[in-house]
Amino acid sequence: MHEDAERCVRAVQAKDARFDGWFFTGVITTGIYCRPSCPVVAPKPENMRFYPSAAAAQQAGFRACKRCRPDTSPGSPEWNHRADVVARAMRLIADGVVDREGVPGLARRLGYSTRQIERQLNAELGAGPLALARAQRAQTARLLIETTPIPMGDVAFAAGFSSIRAFNDTVRDVFALTPTGLRDRVAKGHPPAGSGALSLRLPFRAPLCPDNLFGHLAATAVPGVEEWRDGAYRRAMRLPHGHGIAALSPRPDHITCTLTLSDLRDLTIAISRCRWTLDLDADPVAVDDLLRTDPALAALVDKAPGRRVPRTVDAPEFALRAVIGQQVSTAAARTHAARLVTAHGDPIDDPNGGLTHLFPTPSALSALDPETLAFPKTRRTTITTLVDALANGQVDLGVGSDWEKARAHLSALPGIGPWTVETIAMRALGDPDAFIPTDLGIRAAAKTLDLPSTPAALTQRAAGWRPWRAYAVQYLWATGDHAINLLPTP
Known part of the structure; x- marks a missing residue:
């Protein structure tokens, strides 16, 4: 643009x-x-x-x-709906890959040379991966400077800078103030909060309908890992340098985010994953304008515009939960997932709530005895096969993954059909065009709205909703009275 x-x-x-x-x-x-x-x-x-x-x-x-x-500013919605190498690179940079692995690590994950990545990012964004990561570090540094009293040396390394000098120079170049001057300017009469929890505001493009977004996350929450408490969705997160707890609350013009981190170096990635989970970088006007062109959806969009796609902070976790949830109720899926968490998850302390564990990694579940799973034999085989594929890297669901390759690898696993693949694509990979015409809720909504009822015919009709079919799914689900459509009461 x-x-x-x-x-x-x-x-x-x-x-x-x-x-x-x-x-x-x-x-x-x-x-x-x-x-x-x-x-x-x-x-x-x-x-x-x-x-x-x-x-x-x-x-x-x-x-x-x-x-x-x-x-x-909210992030560009370009990196949400595109699947090319530049969009994948931007999602990885936001996830802190350049800070942790350098440009060679970014290139390796994308399957390109460092020179190719540099050239493509410079051509489209006017900056290479190092400059883009530097801008992100500057934003993190400003946040820590303005909202915490921690020493500037700790701020520098928490924000991802390799030296105090680089930190000082970047803050001065970007904000035209020294780090101390930036803190003094903001803190006049408003001293920074304590060094424990960090409170910040996550911006988004209006409108935003919180009902299905928070309703879905709360209704499907795995006990011990997620909860709805005091008007906030709370979630334990596994992060590169430790773990964190995020509390997210909807407000009219922003999302209130409170983060408690075991290592401040994870701040950037924690913010990025919270934004990703709530789909805050979406362009709701573009989405809703297209969906309104279908008379069957127009009234739904006008009634509650700005629906987002509820995602996840941990794609492998969601993939396992999607398989566990096949052909069982939401309550049963939560119960089965909670058993895995209790048996194999890493315990954490949560003085402010009821979170007890991190969801187990695929590696931690590799030694899982299938006989301990209360599922039919075929489902146990699907779960253990998926665990192995995730643990050995056969299936890549990371933020920089190739969506079509991930679909193909998932489809090749026994017991994983189109419903599961598209559900994972929608909520774990973040593909805005994922579509699940075989879903019972979608078929019920289609019948109510006089849309085609068979999956093939509905898919054909939904061609006009592309590339936003995942958002159409949210509007169709909203026609039901399931708890996923309701903002939880405080």
Whole structure:
């Protein structure tokens, strides 16, 4: 979009928040870059320069606006619905791969050379993987500086910087303030919170309908790993350097997020996974505008616009839960998953709630005795085969995975059919076009709405909903009275 200068100018002049994260505006007369919805008086069009990423604006010599804080914009929805190498790279960078494994690790995961990755990212985003990761570290550093009292040296390494000097230089370059100056500016009269839990606001593009999003997560929560408590969905997370607990609550214009981390180096990835779980980088206007073109869906969209796809913080975990949940009730699936958690999960402490364990990894379940599973023999075989495939890397469900390859590898496993594959694609891989026409809830909704009732005919009708069929699923499910459609009561 940044190449369409006329459209970008109109968005900036209208202060249109829908375009926050789609592009960034550099102002040559002030040397700052802003989000489109920046509240200051719009600059003259001839003084605007448009960039596809904050990193590109920073590389061009612009510093972040102190009013609109462009680094806190929602992420570009491009990385949500695309499956090409650039989108996969962006999802991996957001997940902290460059900080942990460097550019060679990013390239290795994508199956390309470092030179190819550099070239493709620079061509589309105006910045390479190191610059993109640097911009992300700057955002994390600002968050820690402004919301915690921890020493600056600890902030630097928690944000992923390799040295204090790199930390100081980056903060000064991006925010035009020293780290201490940034903390002093924000903390006047508002001292930072304690160093335990971190409280922050997760932005999103309006509208957002929280009912099915939080309702689904709460209704299917595995005891000990997830819970709904005091108006928040709480979740234990396994992270690269330790573990964390996230509490997520819907608000009219943001999501309140409280994170308790055993290692602050996991802050960036924890935020990224929370945003991913709640699908906060989606473009609901684009989705809803397309779905409204079908008369059968128009009334559903108008009734509760902005439905998101509830996802997961742990794709292998969700895949196992999807198999466990085949042909059983939601309550039964939760019970079976909780037994696995109790027997094989890693225990954690949760002073503020009832979370007790991390969900077990595929490696931890590799020695699982199938006879201990209260399932028919064929289902036990499916579970153990999937565990082995996940543990040995035969099936890759990571954020940078190839969606079609993952589908093919899952389909090749015994006992995993189209319903399970598409459910995993929708909620674990994040494919916005995943579709499950054989689902009983979808078929019931189709009958109610006079849509075709057979899977083949419904799939043909749903061609007009592409590439947003996963969102159509949410609207169709919402026609039922299942608990997944209801925002839990406090």
